[in-house]
Amino acid sequence: MNITKLKDKILSRAFFRGVIAISIFLIIWEVGARFESWYGYRVPWIGLIPAPTAVFESWGGLIGDPSYWMSWQMSFMRVLGGFFAAMILGIPFGLFMAVNRTFHDTAFPTFEILRPIPPLAWVPASIIFWPTAELSIAFVTFLGAFYTIVINVLGGAKSINKQYLQAAQSMGASQWDIFRRVVLPATLPSIVVGSAVGMGITWEVVVAAEMISGGGGSGGAGGGLGFFIWNSYVGGSYEQIVVGMISIGIAGYFSSEMLRNLGGFLTPWLKTR
Amino acid sequence: MSATMNADTNSQKSVIKGAIRIEDVVKVYDPDGAAVMAVDHCSIDIPGGEICMIVGPSGCGKTTLLNAIAGFHGITSGEIYLDNELLCGPGKMQAEPGSDRIVVFQNGALFPWKSNLENVVFGPMMEGKLSKEVIYDKAIKMMADAGLGGTEHSFPGEVSSGLRRRVEIVRALMLEPKVLLFDEPYRALDSLTKSVMHEALLDIYYKNKVTIFFITHDLEEAIFLGHRLIIMSSRPCKPKKIVEVDIPHPRDYSVLTSPRFRELMEEAKGVVNEEAKKAFEAGEKEG
Ligand SMILES: Nc1ncnc2c1ncn2[C@@H]1O[C@H](COP(=O)(O)OP(=O)(O)OP(=O)(O)O)[C@@H](O)[C@H]1O
Numbered sequence: 001m002n003i004t005k006l007k008d009k010i011l012s013r014a015f016f017r018g019v020i021a022i023s024i025f026l027i028i029w030e031v032g033a034r035f036e037s038w039y040g041y042r043v044p045w046i047g048l049i050p051a052p053t054a055v056f057e058s059w060g061g062l063i064g065d066p067s068y069w070m071s072w073q074m075s076f077m078r079v080l081g082g083f084f085a086a087m088i089l090g091i092p093f094g095l096f097m098a099v100n101r102t103f104h105d106t107a108f109p110t111f112e113i114l115r116p117i118p119p120l121a122w123v124p125a126s127i128i129f130w131p132t133a134e135l136s137i138a139f140v141t142f143l144g145a146f147y148t149i150v151i152n153v154l155g156g157a158k159s160i161n162k163q164y165l166q167a168a169q170s171m172g173a174s175q176w177d178i179f180r181r182v183v184l185p186a187t188l189p190s191i192v193v194g195s196a197v198g199m200g201i202t203w204e205v206v207v208a209a210e211m212i213s214g215g216g217g218s219g220g221a222g223g224g225l226g227f228f229i230w231n232s233y234v235g236g237s238y239e240q241i242v243v244g245m246i247s248i249g250i251a252g253y254f255s256s257e258m259l260r261n262l263g264g265f266l267t268p269w270l271k272t273r
Numbered sequence: 274m275s276a277t278m279n280a281d282t283n284s285q286k287s288v289i290k291g292a293i294r295i296e297d298v299v300k301v302y303d304p305d306g307a308a309v310m311a312v313d314h315c316s317i318d319i320p321g322g323e324i325c326m327i328v329g330p331s332g333c334g335k336t337t338l339l340n341a342i343a344g345f346h347g348i349t350s351g352e353i354y355l356d357n358e359l360l361c362g363p364g365k366m367q368a369e370p371g372s373d374r375i376v377v378f379q380n381g382a383l384f385p386w387k388s389n390l391e392n393v394v395f396g397p398m399m400e401g402k403l404s405k406e407v408i409y410d411k412a413i414k415m416m417a418d419a420g421l422g423g424t425e426h427s428f429p430g431e432v433s434s435g436l437r438r439r440v441e442i443v444r445a446l447m448l449e450p451k452v453l454l455f456d457e458p459y460r461a462l463d464s465l466t467k468s469v470m471h472e473a474l475l476d477i478y479y480k481n482k483v484t485i486f487f488i489t490h491d492l493e494e495a496i497f498l499g500h501r502l503i504i505m506s507s508r509p510c511k512p513k514k515i516v517e518v519d520i521p522h523p524r525d526y527s528v529l530t531s532p533r534f535r536e537l538m539e540e541a542k543g544v545v546n547e548e549a550k551k552a553f554e555a556g557e558k559e560g
């Protein structure tokens with residue numbers, strides 16, 4: 001009871017500060033952007049950006065526009081597709097490298113040579129060897145998360161306290177039990193961290209890939225949020241550029257929040273300290 | 274009084290299983306390279322049900338010997354027997370790790386992702402000999418006996434380090450091992466918690482007579498708990514002196530102030546200091 005009260009108090013205070021900071025930020029932005037039309041002097045930097053009120057107005061016009069929501073959906077599908085593919089392939093790959101010496105020695109050098117290549121450098125090659133633009137974007141997105149997840153899983157699984165393994169062994173656990181009941185849970189925290197970082201990278205990559213590849217070939221609309229921004233730029237709608245940017249911020253935030261909750265649910269013992 | 278006590282424990286010893294015989298064991302790390310000799314022709318005979326305390330300078334090879342008994346690594350030559358059955362020796366230099374010899378580790382090795390209760394049932398569940406209900410009932414009862422009631426559903430990270438150690442000992446006892454191998458289990462505890470743990474351990478021991486192979490640096494702990502104290506030489510380790518602790522069990526903390534306890538302390542201290550000095554000088558030469 002007391003704790004929740006205390007929490008509320010701290011929360012409200014932090015919340016209050018957050019609201020003030022954002023308000024001040026918006027006011028400066030608004031005034032800076034409108035300064036030229038009011039006083040005839042263009043403020044450097046801010047003067048070139050559309051004012052927040054204009055942005056919100058333009059956003060209001062888009063809320064009812066299905067093609068705007070199409071962009072959200074397409075980007076989300078690509079992010080989730082690439083991300084889950086990276087999890088499904090990356091986690092077993094990393095774990096297997098950690099537990100099997102031969103496999104590690106075989107796979108790790110190639111992996112390490114490919115890893116420093118930024119995912120975006122793969123875009124042209126990817127467009128050449130995947131039949132559709134959609135697949136090439138998905139592939140590049142996948143790469144963004146894959147390396148991070150593998151490296152985290154490998155590192156986490158390799159740094160397991162040896163005594164956990166010895167304890168399990170002397171209590172009669174089989175190799176499979178040790179893997180399932182010791183290696184896997186001991187690596188979970190690293191998997192969670194790797195996924196969170198991987199998710200961030202996925203959003204960065206998908207937006208850039210959408211801009212470069214022209215948005216999946218389905219004409220002007222429906223090419224994802226990255227293409228939405230690019231299209232707004234080409235079409236000269238500066239308000240919509242900012243709308244697109246903020247949309248990506250919100251989408252990224254929701255993705256991370258989802259992962260944080262999932263991670264907390266999977267690793268309850270870490271919350272207790 | 275004490276004579277009958279001793280006779281009593283002796284007759285018990287012959288029935289209790291878990292006798293460990295270490296014969297002429299040598300362990301050399303990295304025989305082709307640096308060739309660090311950690312254990313040198315070491316022979317120790319521990320009757321079943323004895324609390325055998327091992328003390329010796331840091332780095333002398335105590336953990337090495339314990340790991341060889343547990344089966345975590347092999348030996349270079351010699352033999353180790355458990356109840357006259359070969360654990361490791363010629364033809365099979367590494368013992369099979371097994372639930373008849375459970376280690377309680379220097380830094381603790383409870384699984385942090387499992388609740389205390391799930392940790393305690395881990396061994397029997399892996400063995401799969403008993404039904405789940407029987408195992409959980411037994412675990413809850415043993416935890417209650419060890420003063421762990423109420424901590425069953427906490428994670429190890431949520432309870433004090435003293436309680437964690439107790440959970441770990443209960444986890445080890447669940448498998449009804451013949452031998453408990455302790456590697457400085459109380460090193461990180463404050464002295465008050467430590468004394469509580471000592472009495473708790475003896476309490477548990479009186480209820481479940483097992484052989485205890487107990488490594489420590491704390492002489493007072495060694496004499497308070499042990500039937501015997503084996504003082505190891507500096508590396509490579511082999512028994513340098515054996516002190517029989519002829520204070521009858523069951524013991525409690527009043528023992529610490531008895532004159533016999535002080536005498537034994539003095540006797541052991543002399544030897545330990547001499548070996549520690551040797552180890553230090555050897556270290557200086559090598560370093
Ligand atoms: N895997 C290894 N490879 C090479 N040398 C090792 C290895 N493990 C231990 N040693 C060396 O063997 C010697 C004995 O080590 P051990 O851990 O058995 O000592 P200890 O008596 O348990 O020491 P402490 O009291 O500090 O725990 C040490 O000099 C150590 O450096």
Ligand SMILES: [Mg+2]
Binds near residue numbers: 335336337456
């Ligand atoms: Mg040691």
